[in-house]
Amino acid sequence: MKILIADDHMIVRNGLSQVLNAQEDMCVVAEAADGAEAFIKLEAQSVDIVLLDISMPPGENGLYTAKRMKEAYPKIKIVMLTMYDERQYMEEAISYGIEGFVVKSEPNEQLIQALRTVMNGGRYYTGINEADLSHLPHSDDEDQCYETLTKREKELLPLIALGYSNKEIASQLFLSVKTIEVHKTNIRKKLAINHYPELLRYCVKHHLIEF
Template sequence: MKIRVLIADDHTIVRSGLTMLINAQENMEVIGEAADGAEAVQKALQLKPDVVLMDLNMPPGQNGLIATGRLKEAAPEIEILILTMHDDSEYLFRVLKAGASGYILKNADDMDLLQAITTVYGGQAYLYPKATKSLIEDFLNRVSLGENIDQYQQLTTREQEVLTWIAKGYSNKEIGELLHLSVKTVEVHKAKIMDKLQLKTRPELVRYAFTKGLLDF
């Protein structure tokens, strides 16, 4: 039985190259492609791949981080492998929190990528060696500084989305339209976010989002 893979990346040439590489393997096949996070979720739910190879940085509002959280909520049985240029522990924390099973850099060797797909398909986590070292060092540094690393992790995936849009300056109405929520629901999410993060004002929330690297998308 072949490992069925869905590729989500906003660059056509990247998708083509990955498709050629994966289809050249006897035990793998690409069953679909997506150009952004929304399409990735839609096609994954439709095609039911074994593994989604998800680019992290796709168009704003529909990036791989948000798509990963939505897909894992809707279809937890689908494994997600994040493909990104960012060798950054903060990104790693966030993609693992969103439910990804692995993380590999775009400049990794072809064999590393194929091994990563096989690993997550088998139900195991795959972390690119350099990223693993960075994650451990960052975790130990946070602990030594006494940071409450569970604070952000207390937020649900939807609350993390709302937090990001609030920090970017969007109104409750605009956020509701973007996420297909009522204004009242957005207000409830915002109240829960402020409570969990122990923040009282919008400027405090924006500063918090900046320190977490949430504004770079």
């Protein structure tokens, strides 16, 4: 299996690459230091599984990156790697269609097992068996509002929350400033958010950005 590793710590990426490349059925074909780079690498490289850290500050949260990847590449398999075993993170990952969720405190053998399980069509979540996965709640009214956003609006949302100006966002996404202003207005209407602090709290609450 061809694997892309995304983690903001080079030592972690190097260690994971060494462990995974030692397996006969695994090959790390690309690495990334943050979500944006991971998305670019995925576009340029043939990958079977993305091993993605949840927390890669500053910028786009790993769960949000995973959600965007699933929307753009529905067939790609994703295993989240995290320091946290909080149920809220797991519920969000399940709602996004993410196949794996591994806590970093687990031994290497568990990570290897998780990757093989996911590659073979199964799901692996630390501490939760397959039968229990379907019983976890994972939606609310805010989730439904978020789903009304277009693909471009979802792309803009974390950039707006991080305080980038219209001009900076327009330059980064190769759009006009007027187009950005229209998208921002639509986002506020769909999420029923009128002020920047509310938008920032929304993005932090839903793990769309990291500081």
